[in-house]
Amino acid sequence: MRKNILCLTMVAIFCAFGLTGCQKTPDVAEGNGIMHAQSDMERQVQEIVAADEQEQIQGEDGARKQAAGQYQGTVGTGDNKININAEIPAIPDNLYKITLKPDDGLDRDALVAFLDSESGAIEDTSQELLSEIEENDRYNATGDESGEKFLYSKFGDHSADRISDGTKEASFSSHTGACYIDNDLREKCFRIYDGDCNETLITRDRMEEGSFSAERAREILLDKVGTVGVSELAFKAVYYVEGSDYSYYRMEFVPVYDGIVVDIGSDSYALGQVSPNGYAYVSKEGVAEVTLIDFCGKAANKEPVTALSFEQVLKTLEQYLDNGMIESDGRITYDRVELNYYPVPNPAPATDEIEYKPELVLTPIWHIYIPLDEYVDGGYGDAVGPVHICVNAVTGELEDAD
Numbered sequence: 001m002r003k004n005i006l007c008l009t010m011v012a013i014f015c016a017f018g019l020t021g022c023q024k025t026p027d028v029a030e031g032n033g034i035m036h037a038q039s040d041m042e043r044q045v046q047e048i049v050a051a052d053e054q055e056q057i058q059g060e061d062g063a064r065k066q067a068a069g070q071y072q073g074t075v076g077t078g079d080n081k082i083n084i085n086a087e088i089p090a091i092p093d094n095l096y097k098i099t100l101k102p103d104d105g106l107d108r109d110a111l112v113a114f115l116d117s118e119s120g121a122i123e124d125t126s127q128e129l130l131s132e133i134e135e136n137d138r139y140n141a142t143g144d145e146s147g148e149k150f151l152y153s154k155f156g157d158h159s160a161d162r163i164s165d166g167t168k169e170a171s172f173s174s175h176t177g178a179c180y181i182d183n184d185l186r187e188k189c190f191r192i193y194d195g196d197c198n199e200t201l202i203t204r205d206r207m208e209e210g211s212f213s214a215e216r217a218r219e220i221l222l223d224k225v226g227t228v229g230v231s232e233l234a235f236k237a238v239y240y241v242e243g244s245d246y247s248y249y250r251m252e253f254v255p256v257y258d259g260i261v262v263d264i265g266s267d268s269y270a271l272g273q274v275s276p277n278g279y280a281y282v283s284k285e286g287v288a289e290v291t292l293i294d295f296c297g298k299a300a301n302k303e304p305v306t307a308l309s310f311e312q313v314l315k316t317l318e319q320y321l322d323n324g325m326i327e328s329d330g331r332i333t334y335d336r337v338e339l340n341y342y343p344v345p346n347p348a349p350a351t352d353e354i355e356y357k358p359e360l361v362l363t364p365i366w367h368i369y370i371p372l373d374e375y376v377d378g379g380y381g382d383a384v385g386p387v388h389i390c391v392n393a394v395t396g397e398l399e400d401a402d
Contacts, residue, residue, distance in 0.1 A: 042397075045316050045319060045395075045396040045397065046395075046396070049308060049312060049316075049395065049396045066088075066090060066091040066307075066309050066310065067090050068087065068088060068089055068090040069087075069088050070086075070087055070088065071084055071085070071086060071088050071310065071337070072084070072085040073314075074330070075314055075317045075318055075321065076317070076318060076321035076322070076328070076330075077321075077322075079329065079330075080321045080322075080324070080326075080327060080328060080329075080330075081321060081328060081330040082317065082321065082326070082328045082330065082332070082334060082368075082385065082389075083330060083332065083333040083334065084333070084334045084335075084337065084368060085333050085334070085335055086334060086335050086336055086337040086368075087337065088310050088337050089337065089338060089339050091307045091309070091339065092258075092259070092260070092339075094258065094304070095260075095304070095305055095306070095307050095339075095364055095393075096258070096302040096303055096304055096305060096364075097302075097303040097305050097361065097362070097363050097364070097394070098257060098299050098301070098302050098303075098341065098361070098362040099299070099300050099301040099302075099303075099359055099360075099361050099362075100155070100297030100298060100299060100300065100359060100360040100361070100362065101297065101298055101300040101358070101359050102155075102156045102157055102174060102175030102176050102297065102298070102358070103175050103176065103229060103296050103297065103298040104175060104298075105229060105298070106161075106172045106175050106176075106178065106228060106229075106296060108161065110172075110227065110228060110229075111161055111162075111163060111170055111171075111172055112163070113227045114170045114172075114178065114180055114224075114227045114228055115163055115164075115165065115168055115169075115170035115180070116168070116227070117165040117168055118165075119165040119166065119167070121165060121166065122163050122164070122165050123163065123164050123165070123166070124162070124163055125162045125163070125164060126160055126161045126162050126163075128162070129160040129161070129162040129171055129173070130158075130159075130160040133158075133160055133173065137354040140152070140354065141352065141353050141354050149352075151271050151349075151351065151352075151353070151354060151355075152271065152354060152355070153271060153272055153273060153274050153345075153346065153349060153354075153355040153356075153357060154174055154176075154274065154294060154354065154355065154356050154357065155174065155176050155274045155276070155294040155297060155343075155356075155357045155359075155360045156173070156174025156175050156176035156177065156294070156356065156357070156358075157174055157175055157356065157358070158174070158356065159172070159173070159174060159175055160172070160173050160174075161173075167182065167183055167184055168180070168181065168182050168183070169181045169183070172228075174294075174356070175296070176294050176295065176296050176297055177291075177292055177293055177294060177295060177296065178225075178228045178290075178291075178292045178295070178296060179289075179290070179291045179292070180224065180287065180289065180290050180291075181288070181289045182286065182287065182288050182289070185281075185283060185285055185286060185287070185288035185289075186281060186288040186289050188246050188248075188283065188285075188288070189241070189246070189248045189281050189283060189288050191243075191246070192241060192242075192243030192246055192247070192248075193243075195243055195244055196243070196244065197241060197242060197243040197244075198241070198242050199239050199240070199241050199242075199250075200239065200240045200242070201237065201238070201239055201373070202214045202238040202239065202240055202249075207238070210240075212247070212284050214238050214240065214249055214251075217238075217249040217251065217282040218235075218251075220282050220286060220287060221233075221251065221280050221282050221287060221290065224286075224287045224290060225278075225290060225292065228292070228296060229296060229298075230255070230292070230295070230296065232255070232256035232257075232259070233253045233254065233255060233256055233278070234253060234254050234255075234256050234261040235251060235252065235253045236252045236253060236254060236277075237251075237252045238250070238251050238252075239251075246283070247283065247284075248281050248282060248283040248288065249280075249281070249282045249283075250279070250280075250281055251279060251280045251281075251282060252277070252278075252279050253277070253278050253279070253280075254276060254277050254278070255276050255278075255295055255297075257299065257341055257362065260339060260340060260341050260364070261338065261340050261341070262276050262340065262341045262342075262343065262362060263338070263340040263341070263342065263365075263367060264342060264343060264390075264400070265340075265342070265365070265367055265369065265388035265389075265390040265399070265400045265402070270345065271349050271351070271355070272345040272346035272347065272348075272349035272355065273343065273345040273346075274294050274343050274345070274357060274360055275293075275294065275343065276293065276294040276295045276297070276343065276360075277293050277294070277295065278290065278291060278292040278293060278295050279291055294360070297360055300359070305363075305364065305393075305394045306394070307339065307364055307393040307394065308366070308391075308393055308394070308396055310337070310366065312396070313366045313391050313393075313396070316391060316396045316398075317368075317389070317391070320398050320401075325398055325401070326386065326389065326398070326401050327384055327385070328384060328385035328386070329383060329384040329385060330385075331380060331383040331384075331385065332370055332375070332378075332380050332383050332385045332387075333370070334368050334369060334370050334389070335370060335374070336367075336368070336369050336370065336371065337366065337367070337368050338366075338367045338369075339364060339365075339366060339367070339393060340364070340365050340367045340390075341362040341363070341364060341365070342362065342363055342364070342365040342367075342390060342392075342399055343360055343361070343362055344360075344361040344362070344363055363392060363393075363394060364392075364393035364394060365390045365391060365392055365393050365399055366390070366391045366393050367388065367389075367390050368388075368389040368390075368391070369387055369388040369389065370387055372387065375387055386401040386402050387402065388400060388401070388402055389401050
């Protein structure tokens with residue numbers, strides 16, 4: 001079965017300048033490349049970021065330090081507040097704003113190694129794949145009968161490369177995506193659903209359990225994706241699917257750079273946002289399928305940055321709650337706090353075409369959230385409050401609260 005890989009007049013300016021003369025120029029701020037008048041909210045956040053820096057514990061190189069620890073408390077007052085009870089990670093010695101570019105190393109030699117064929121007969125279907133991608137983009141940008149379009153953003157270029165030996169298939173797209181399918185193994189995995197089967201969510205503390213553990217499946221997966229330059233990944237969810245005579249792991253994951261997980265926070269989609277992610281089906285016999293979406297970016301530039309302490313983040317959250325930018329009735333207790341890399345979205349993407357981003361910028365964020373399964377099991381469906389809160393770890397800006 002073939003898989004489609006979807007997966008902004010000088011005359012007016014001069015006139016205005018002549019009219020305003022020596023009036024005070026309002027403060028301006030730049031957000032995602034767009035200059036705008038600076039609000040009171042932004043000034044308050046900047047004051048928090050700049051305050052008390054002399055009280056921060058610093059190393060010899062001047063880098064701000066924060067050790068790991070536990071935080072339990074309520075942020076905000078009155079009816080608008082959030083509760084946090086979570087382990088707070090240490091701030092690493094080296095933290096960066098990373099610019100990713102498409103990986104030119106995803107070439108034909110790498111594709112042949114990714115396929116790992118035991119047959120000498122290899123068919124090239126690259127042109128067909130490119131046509132499929134172009135047709136898919138065209139269809140989604142045109143819209144359906146009601147005129148509704150399905151627009152999205154991709155990281156990478158317009159390239160596509162695919163080969164097959166009749167049993168296995170491997171492809172690269174945009175120099176940032178990859179897909180591998182072993183049709184025989186995948187058929188065995190999917191045949192499980194013809195009979196009785198069980199699907200179990202594997203938690204972190206159970207990764208090494210069983211004769212065929214999730215940890216072993218992880219090793220098999222890393223060995224496979226290592227051929228396309230992926231050496232680190234972080235699981236979002238792992239499920240063990242077991243039938244009467246066969247079993248496999250269904251794995252969902254995201255990239256990792258310098259030990260820090262890439263995460264957009266929100267589970268919802270927004271045009272201009274790229275969400276690097278991947279999934280795989282792994283059995284004892286090997287990888288049945290793995291798909292990497294916007295996943296294989298290569299670091300072209302790494303700019304050292306200094307992260308806000310979590311104490312400063314709490315102060316910014318107080319401002320966002322007081323301002324109403326975050327609304328919460330205080331019923332949800334957030335038990336996860338992570339320091340992640342956040343793919344910076346395009347604030348003004350074209351509204352009539354599929355966006356291909358030639359680079360992707362990752363910036364550190366403080367990510368405060370409750371896992372979706374805990375949200376559902378906790379009966380928070382009618383609670384007022386976001387599942388994810390993402391605060392820029394460098395500027396203190398609220399990146400997401402959804």
